[in-house]
Amino acid sequence: RKEVEQDPGPFNVPEGATVAFNCTYSNSASQSFFWYRQDCRKEPKLLMSVYSSGNEDGRFTAQLNRASQYISLLIRDSKLSDSATYLCVVNGYSSASKIIFGSGTRLSIRP
Amino acid sequence: DTGVSQNPRHKITKRGQNVTFRCDPISEHNRLYWYRQTLGQGPEFLTYFQNEAQLEKSRLLSDRFSAERPKGSFSTLEIQRTEQGDSAMYLCASSLSPRYNEQFFGPGTRLTVL
Numbered sequence: 001r002k003e004v005e006q007d008p009g010p011f012n013v014p015e016g017a018t019v020a021f022n023c024t025y026s027n028s029a030s031q032s033f034f035w036y037r038q039d040c041r042k043e044p045k046l047l048m049s050v051y052s053s054g055n056e057d058g059r060f061t062a063q064l065n066r067a068s069q070y071i072s073l074l075i076r077d078s079k080l081s082d083s084a085t086y087l088c089v090v091n092g093y094s095s096a097s098k099i100i101f102g103s104g105t106r107l108s109i110r111p
Numbered sequence: 112d113t114g115v116s117q118n119p120r121h122k123i124t125k126r127g128q129n130v131t132f133r134c135d136p137i138s139e140h141n142r143l144y145w146y147r148q149t150l151g152q153g154p155e156f157l158t159y160f161q162n163e164a165q166l167e168k169s170r171l172l173s174d175r176f177s178a179e180r181p182k183g184s185f186s187t188l189e190i191q192r193t194e195q196g197d198s199a200m201y202l203c204a205s206s207l208s209p210r211y212n213e214q215f216f217g218p219g220t221r222l223t224v225l
Contacts, residue, residue: 008151034213043202043216044154087153101146101153 001026004090006102013078014110020074021105023088027098033064033071034089038104044087047073075107083109113137115217117203123223124193131189132220136205143186144214145178146202147171154202160186193224 006023013019025033033050048055050062050071061074071088085104092098116135124130136143141162146154157176158168162183175193180186190197200221204214 004153043218045216046213049213099144099156101155103151103153 002103003027004088004100004102006086006088006105008103009106010108011105012108012110015078015080017078017109018074018076019078019107020072021086021107022070022072023090023102023105024068024070025088025090025100026069027090027092028066028069030069030090030092030098032091033062034091035060035062035071035073036087036089036101038085038087040085044101047086078107078109080109080111083107115203115205115215117201117217117220119220120218121221121223123225125225126193126195128193129189129191130193130222131187132201132203132222133185133187134203134217135185136203137207137215138184140205140207140215141183142206143180144204144206145186145188146204148200148202148219149198157188190222193222195224198222198224 004025035047036044037047038044048057048062050064052064054063059076063072085106087104088102090100118133122130143160145157148154156169157172158178160180163180175191178188200219202216202219204216206214
């Protein structure tokens, strides 16, 4: 089993729709969680951190479920510009080598 | 541009040759990371520096790979005796201690080994 697993997609949704995807992790000692966005042939860029209480940034909402060991990302009112690959990142404690990226979920927004 | 920069952006080499990549992090960031990414996968951690000290190396990093950050500023990643399996995107990222994951990535160096 991979340490961090994501549905590769692609998720193909119409503009304006709400879309959500999850990321599961295997190490219960994981300490911090993030979502990154990566456009085709570009570098990953930090989208948002994921806090235990859940957090929202505009149209994006991230949540953490420690009991079931998954994080989620919800995108409301999706825009064409949201088309990208979304990478979840899970970090162990005090160790850079424990930073694990998922393989990414590909999202495509159609007009 | 005050972001992370990497050179070259593309490198094509023949199997068995040595290659060296350079990364210039954001100036005030004391942490620097190297990752490798292949198609359809997320970045895989290779190694990490805090200032000039190389603190961690992945088991993925064979002895053909070496990285340096001599003055705690820019870093180089060298691959000796390249193999076709080394073909990948090599990404550099930097962060401001102590936040491991708020990393800022450079555009990467795409290596193709023929």
